[in-house]
Amino acid sequence: MRRYKEAIEDYTKAIQINPNSDIAYTSRALNYVNLENYDLGGNVPNLENYDLAQKDSEKALQINPNNVVAHYATGKVHYARGKYQEAIDAYDKALELTPDYGPASFDKEIAERMLTHQSKTSEAYTNIITSNEADIAKDQIKGSSDK
Secondary structure, eight states: OOOHHHHHHHHHHHHHHOTTOHHHHHHHHHHHHHHHHTOTTOOOOOHHHHHHHHHHHHHHHHHOTTOHHHHHHHHHHHHHTTOHHHHHHHHHHHHHHOTTOHHHHHHHHHHHHHHHHHHHHHHHHHHHHHOOHHHHHHHHHHHHHOO
């Protein structure tokens, strides 16, 4: 069983002991994200946990701008919020520092696919909204019933 809440409590204690531990902030950030991503109870995601994860990632990067996992955690937060381009940018920063960092590479590929899908969906929706085909069809049906 995944024990993200307990891990968050443990990393909070670690931060209290050493407030300059970028690793503790990064680890806590990932646990906040995982707490939402792996909630199998069907609960609505608690966006506050994503806010806390983002704050922890930012703090870790203040302490150590070269923290690869903090950049990755930032990407995870953006991805969870549907901000795929921002996620890709964060994954790219992680990969600049460590080109063979597998999790960032894998998640970046998924984010790129989602961005493409999001773009196509948005374009299709725009086409539906701006199309007058439904009005033309309705007029044709009305015209044929008037005869």
